[in-house]
Amino acid sequence: MxxxxxxxxxxxxxxxxxxxxxxxxxxxxxxxxxxxxxxxxxxxxxxxxxxxxxxxxxxxxxxxxxxxxxxxxxxxxxxxxLNPVVGIPELLKALNNQEKVIGILTSNSTDNVKKFLAIHKLDCFFNFIDSEPTIFGKSRALKRLIDYHDFQPSSLVYIGDETRDITASKKINIKVIAVTWGFNSADALINYNPDFLVKHPREVLNVIAQLD
CATH class of the missing domain: 1.10.150 (DNA polymerase; domain 1)
Structure with a gap:
């Protein structure tokens, strides 16, 4: 799928x-x-x-x-x-052109995310924003989000920069792309066995094409 x-x-x-x-x-x-x-x-x-x-x-x-x-x-x-990660606006435009459903799950506040996206004119690319203000328990938040929107887990991928993003995704059996430009180092991320590891936003498109 x-x-x-x-x-x-x-x-x-x-x-x-x-x-x-x-x-x-x-x-x-x-x-x-x-x-x-x-x-x-x-x-x-x-x-x-x-x-x-x-x-x-x-x-x-x-x-x-x-x-x-x-x-x-x-x-x-x-x-x-604050600024978007270099290459992210181009990635979002490309995914939007592919008619993907694009969302955000974050432990930051919805207000902060919406303000940031509006400043950088990126809000038009997102179908939903979900905030779960906790360090732990991201798997429960992902599961709740999937159930609420009636998404098929096999047709979904999560993209994050921390080891906890990998752990949460694997716990509910969804694909996860780990990115090396954020908080955790590449070595730390590799130790948690993500499905894919990328070093630049443009590489995400290659992964999506491979999964498609």
């Missing part, structure tokens, strides 16, 4: 938000009781899963929803200064 539905993660996959989120997270470190991230830590942290990062930081799981809310609020103030 050909691919009819493509669901993207937002932060790090569509939007180049890594540096902005890292700065905000460091600014909030004292408020939430974890160590700020040093520049020398960046490459090492990119090789860790979200769960490993939280374990290292000592951040209470109870505080995570509140931290996410604060990060989203601060990011909203900076959204006009």
């Amino acid at each position: 050909s691919i009819k539905v493509i669901i993207f993660d937002f932060d790090g996959t569509l939007a180049d938000t890594f540096n902005a989120i890292a700065l905000i997270a460091n600014h909030l470190a004292d408020d939430f009781g974890y160590k700020p991230l040093m520049a020398s830590d960046i490459e090492r942290v990119r090789n860790l899963s979200a769960r490993q990062i939280i374990q290292e930081s000592g951040l209470s799981l109870f505080k995570i929803p509140f931290l996410l809310k604060r990060i989203q609020s601060e990011l909203h103030k900076d959204i006009e200064s």
